[in-house]
Amino acid sequence: MDFAFDARTEELRKNLLSFMDEHVYPAEAVADEQRAALASPWDTPQIVEDLKAEARRRGLWNLFLPDEEYGAGLTNLQYAPLAEITGRSPHLAPTALNCAAPDTGNMEVLAQFSSEAQKKQWLRPLLAGEIRSAFAMTEPDVASSDATNIETRIERDGGGTSRSSGAERGGSYVINGRKWYISGAMNPLCRIFIVMGKTDPDGADVRRQQSMVLVPRDTPGLEVRRAMRVYGYEDHYHGGHAEVVFHDVRVPAANLIGEEGGGFGIAQARLGPGRIHHCMRLIGMAERAIELMCRRAVSRTAFGKPLARQGVVQQWIADARVAVEQLRLLVLKTAWLMDTVGNKGAHTEIQAIKIATPRTVVDILDRAVQLHGAGGVSQDFPLAELWAAARTLRLADGPDEVHQRSLARRELKAYL
Template sequence: MDFAFDARTEELRARLLAFMDEHVYPAEPVEQAQRAELASPWDTPAVVAELQAEARRRGLWNLFLPDSEHGAGLTNLQYAPLAEITGRSPHLAPIALNCAAPDTGNMEVLAQFGTEEQKKQWLEPLLAADIRSAFAMTEPDVASSDATNIETRIERRGDEYVVNGRKWYISGAMNPDCRIFIVMGKTDPEGADIRRQQSMLLVPRDTPGVEVRRAMRVYGFEDHSHGGHAEVVFQDARVPVSNLVGEEGGGFAIAQARLGPGRIHHCMRLIGMAERAIELMCRRALSRTAFGKPIAQQGVVQNWIADARVAVEQMRLLVLKTAWLMDTVGNRGAHTEIQAIKIATPRAVVDILDKAVQVHGAGGVSQDFPLAELWAGARTLQLADGPDEVHQRSLARRELKQYR
């Protein structure tokens, strides 16, 4: 058993850590100042393009794609520690490297299931960060944690598909650079196999009948890093049949393929967020005095710091094991571990961030520190890609099955 990263991972880690210190952290206040001056809150600040140019120059671009033709050709295990580093500045670092959701998952879908025409039209500009994209799956009127509940209809009429439905919390849809939606809907709602009823379709944003109705907030925050979250209505939106991704009835399987690597990315970025929170918590505890001594000398604060370190080390090992399993036995073989990290990591990181907020006092909930917004993002991941309870139910059934 070897816990060391390989030579390529170590080299990329060193390069990325230097990029973070020299460019990303200094750009955080610049990004905030520039955003305040934008004509629209969803426009991209100029500093992002500057960071992207520097990331490309340093060879830190599209690291998430295991496909060496389009990406860096890294395994899940190689990319995971890099995703952790970007999680320390989750609103800037991923987009600087063109490794931000939802574009990452959409690029993976196009690279794996797209036709050559679809790749040329949509994947290539996404790889170059010339456009952005959105993934339209979640719906407000049904429990979307069960994808078989989705009500959006995709009906074939001659040489076209017609889309009707209402989606919300569609990440990326508010950004004016968002040009394409990957929409999940039902092409065969009465089909006998409930996991073959769904299909995925490429719907350009400027298609007549597509309405980006409003921005959705997350605990009061407008998530600019993902290009916002939107409510989107499709009303008789028509696209050519060539816009089908994969095959009719393949939408559920494509969604599962998309979500596996995404959970590694999410969880490792969460660990990076937790590391940032521990650093802020320690600095604050050492610099603040209450009742005649630094609060770092308070036993309860020391307990919080120690527990945070233990939790981070546990989570990192579990996520890295999961990444290794996905590389060696595939997503199906790593199913238990994928669900385990999805349950455990957001929960642990929310608790660490909560304690960091407490150490900061009123400052912890203010805009002067990143903790409140980090907390909102981490807490949301207890819902995204399926709520904890869905994964707990599935995981428990698998455990029980061994003893029946």
């Protein structure tokens, strides 16, 4: 395993670091000021559009997609240090580069599983940053940590019985159900939902009961009911997280992604890259926290000496550095395995980083908040919002306990 940056990665890193220093960090305060003056808090501040234009001009666009037809053609190992850098400003930088969830995962789904007509209608505008999207899977009335529990119904009405993909399906699908924490759904630019529900709820194989369909936002019966808060934050730059209700929502059968019964498999394919992308950005969040801790420690005095000379503060900073170096190596190993043996071959490592990274970064951010005192929980520093985002990732894409259960069963298998 060689984790040294190749020439292309080094060039992109330098370009991205310059973009962050010259444009992204200065834009953080400007974006908040502009948002306060908008007619709707969900509208996009002009500074975000300016950042997107500058990122495109610099060639920092769609870096997450390994498919050269659609994206930058980077491997996971090449993308990892770039995603880490964007994690230092997670509310602005990923959006500026068109590398923000849930659009990234949705574009990956469309690139891998959709028909040519679906790609033309939805993937192309997403790649261009002209529209946004949402992924509707999680439900409030069931334990969504087990995706086989979802209750949303996707019922076929008319047409043939072919289970193959393509645009020749006749008839339509009718969708009924309730979802929540549907990321991106509050953004006015969100034009398309990828909805997961059951087309065969009584099927013998619980992992073949689900399918995914494309539902345009303006489809009658689709109700974006309310914004869901995350520790009090509405996450405006992310497009919010909404409760969405589907009342007899009817879409053409050609809106099915892939085949009937393929929804669970598509979800698993989507979540693998999503999990490592989150972990890459989390390391950047931790680096931002360490930087803020060090700046605070050398600028504040308590009990007659700088905080930087207080033993407990030194311990916090040292432990944070060790933890980040460990996490980075594990994430890079996982990226290397995904590139060399595929996502299935890296399954253990993907679960390991999903367990370890959010938990560790939450602890680092918590120490950084503590070091900043009252300022740490205020809007004057990014730490409280970073903490909320990192803590949420112990639930998103599967809670810790689900990954621990699966990882333990795999370890024990050889001994049973």
